[in-house]
Amino acid sequence: MQIFLEYSALGIAAGGVYALIALGFVVIFKASQTFNFAMGEMMMVSAYVYFMCVVLMGWNWMVGLAVTIAVSVLIALVMERLILRPMLGRPIISLVMVTFGAGIMMRGIASIIWGSDTDQMPSFLSRDPVMLGELFIPGKTARAFAVAVAVVVGLVLYFRYSRAGVALRATAADQTTSFAMGINVHRIFAMTWVIAAISGAISGILMASINSLSPSLGLVALNVLAVVILGGMDSIGGVLVAGLIVGWLEAVTGYLLGSEWRDITPYIAALLVLLTRPHGLFGTKPIERI
Template structure:
């Protein structure tokens, strides 16, 4: 394989991985957009969802379809409990206090997973075919390509839903001005709870996809650390921006790891983000917000 063909192949694999990053990042952005809460527990919620799937599909032998259903329902229940019991009482508190709460929730989830399922890696049922996808001479691993297709369809569908549905309009109204939204009859608390449901669903599906592409481990939630660069690059308040940013970060990680070595793979996206923030603090697609004091 010549250098140009290798570049194209690594680029395609990276963009495919970036689709899953975008799916995870979407859950973070919709919560932040509605409530100004940055959910640092998103990775652990994603990881817990994958364990729900494993328990339903393997331990109780319910099969893949029912396993996914159980995982989504369980993820939504956990997300609503977190929102109602931990974060709703924190509304109006300083931003850093809410961030620390989400950090604490993530630690609690990791501890619970370790106590129930243990530290060993687990293999979940294969829901993605291993047959590679060929784009001409470009080789893309089958699981990565199919995970990308699922992630992009879900992200695109959710973006369209949030753009054109009444629920999406209510979310944008609450994000723009919660007091005005209240005065117009919008139940802002319900809107915020709805964004946590979206985050639970996207986190659940991305967790199952990630565990299928790699393996199920208590460290699976660390993938969300890579997603921070996607969220910042796309813009904290841009739902559509996370898709483009996911492709960029996934491509950058893959190509950098190929050209410079794996030790540069993790840091290069953050170097890009830091350089971008110097010239555009809102990210590529974020918008400036003016607050009256």
């Protein structure tokens, strides 16, 4: 039982980063009804940028973080401008396919530049374990959870109370009307990409610090995409909770069935949710307007 609880705590802690990644998916989905399949690769590239700044250049971690976020935002804006914007008005599956293609391309380029072997990230997170009563949680995971939660809270608050956040929610509700109300829809789209880039940069660095750094780091985002379904796409709170649930499921199935089961757990969970609650655990059935 003690071990089970420890795995549970570990899983929920890992789920914090998933929630942060999921947030990146949801903001873009809200504004443009598209899954950004390049999310994982945005994380991966960010992690490499941070690695280069801190390890190869030997910069202070805060400088590294600032540079990483800047580069990540730049990449996201370039993608939004060069790849997504020309596709506006096209069928949604084309938009999804184009982000998917962009992601594959980024992974290929990263492997060419940095090689497909794994690198070890320097630990800016302390390794000292955190004790939660009787429960032992590895230091990096616990601290990554804290960082992820802080960023998630910050972004959600921004989303809720800032002018831009209100405009974003209005755009999500009704694009045409928002446009008529003088909201610059293009700016809003760009802004969702910036938010996704920030959550991608931080979650990428966290993921690489907990595990290790390789061009396939981004694959974890696909697991998280399944999570987004679990939460129901229209509910940010739901998606965040789903992130924690999946982190927990992965850890527990890994413990109970063996580590090879970990990676397919989110997908099995997603299929089960689709089967039983098609609009997600927390989502609502949309009113169809024809």
